[in-house]
Amino acid sequence: MSDTPLPRQKNLRADSAWILYQILECGRSSRDCLAQVQRRHGPRDNAWIQEMTMGVLRRLPVLQYWLRQLLDKPLKGKKKILEHLILLGFYQIAFSRVSPHAAVGETVNAAPYLGGVSLKGLVNAVLRNFQRSEIHLQPLNDELLNSGLPKWLYKQILACYNEQTAEIVEQTNSVAPIWLRVNRRQLSREEFTAALEQQGLTYQIPEHHPDAVLLTSRGDVQALPGFAKGWFAVQDGAAQLAAHYLAPGAGERILDCCAAPGGKTGHIMELQPALGACIALDSDEHRLKRVTENMQRLGHQPTVLHGDAGQPTAWWDGKPFDRILLDAPCSATGVIRRHADIRWLRNAKDIEQLVAIQQTLLETLWPLLKSGGTLLYATCSILPQENRQQISQFLARHNDAQLDPILPEETPEKPGRQILPGEQQMDGFYYARLVKS
CATH class of the missing domain: 3.40.50.150 (Vaccinia Virus protein VP39)
Structure with a gap:
């Protein structure tokens, strides 16, 4: 599918839908798309964009299942991006802290930024129908859809790991913790954790990782003590x-x-x-x-x-x-x-x-x-x-x-x-x- 340019004017939900379109229709990586969008937003909005887009990607099979029930015909061509906007609306209502009223209203208002002035009514109707029918509150007994994984990958995990599949799926859909590796050439782990404590930051010391610190409070890594001085690197425990x-x-x-x-x-x-x-x-x-x-x-x-x-x-x-x-x-x-x-x-x-x-x-x-x-x-x-x-x-x-x-x-x-x-x-x-x- 052809690349669609970033909306000329910034809008939180339109920009989020653009990221989803780029990943799912154009095969671009989230790192590239997020970097392009986040240059025009502040830290708080960027955190929201990341949380929502990654959330949609984790729940995509279920969101698409709901969309197929509520949208009479798939949108095509340049209108396709509005399907991603609707999926974003579904995610806000079903899985986020965004109020349903704001999720519907603000998502509908984002449609014109994506060239969808004439489809505002359709986006509004689908989201209000979704909210009214409470389809997201009905149990869905389908392991594949609930896994949030593509069919080929779910089947491979099931074939290789059998009884461990449910745990692997749960962990795969969780939010990864922030691991740091203290640069022992610069300072000791004890000196680094003392600096964290001075800033009121909480952490764990994981077993079997002599250089690692596991943050339990999330935030901007570059704002941590000693980042510019090279006191630490961000690196998962397995990679360490x-x-x-x-x-x-x-x-x-x-x-x-x-x-x-x-x-x-x-x-x-x-x-x-x-x-x-x-x-x-x-x-x-x-x-x-x-x-x-x-x-x-x-x-x-x-x-x-x-x-x-x-x-x-x-x-x-x-x-x-x-x-x-x-x-x-x-x-x-x-x-x-x-x-x-x-x-x-x-x-x-x-x-x-x-x-x-x-x-x-x-x-x-x-x-x-x-x-x-x-x-x-x-x-x-x-x-x-x-x-x-x-x-x-x-x-x-x-x-x-x-x-x-x-x-x-x-x-x-x-x-x-x-x-x-x-x-x-x-x-x-x-x-x-x-x-x-």
Whole structure:
């Protein structure tokens, strides 16, 4: 579907509907769309826009089910965006703190901003019918619709996890907590939490994460003490395990593949100040700028390289690495609670392509590793074909690859640690550690 320009005049609900249209009809990421819209609103309105749009994406199957009952004919062409405005109205009435009166009135008033002057009456009629019929209060006994997930993904989770499906779905639709990683090169965790307490901010100290602080009060991260000084990075607890599992040693040469935006690179350098070299590689030049910005703020100086990990002849100097972190491109099905749009931007065919890319990267990077060196494979996926199956097949193909278990129960047939969304408040993640014999 063709791109629709941002409404010329700003309007809270029209801009929110525009974001939904861009994601669901044009395949754009929420990060890009939100950034474009939020430049013209203040912090309070931006928080509302984010809450409402992400809420619609989490509840989309149910909202669309209601829409099909109340809208006689689907809207087409340039009018299609008004369906997204109606979905936003449904969400406000059914799932938000917005008063029904304001939800209907303000949503109808937003229609002209989207070129829908002639359809104000239709939007009004559908929303008032929705409110009057109380369709949202009637029980809906459909696990797929209630899951808020596309059919292909729900079926895959059900096939892979069976009895755990309900818990995975619940966690996937929850709001992710804010994890911070204290920069131990700058200050101790105790010094940082003392600074939080001085500002009246509440937090938890999670187990098994020596550098982590879990915020229990939400707000602007850049307003936290020491942000500009590089006291901390925002990084989920599952992602914070990477540097520990990699266990970089003094004088070693480290490659961090697919490194952007640089969270794991920074942590590697904080854990081991005496590295021989740390190379942060990524194929996306735009995202590499974020690596450089983040490293400057945190006070680290890795070698930042623009290059495709699958084509090392273009960037590799021929010196083998002691350790390689391959944070592989993946479906990101473990971080949907953090990025609600992922569920609608992915499809089943994408998984096959991603599995092929992951296999290529493993095969290409393995020769770059020293004998006795370690490769840590990581994804933010919960799908076995990207994770355990991928690593099990790699081990079967390579006699010089041995599993270095992270958990005692690992076997070459069932390698690695699979973290599910919400486990110890972490995102869904997978790690497997291989040693070159």
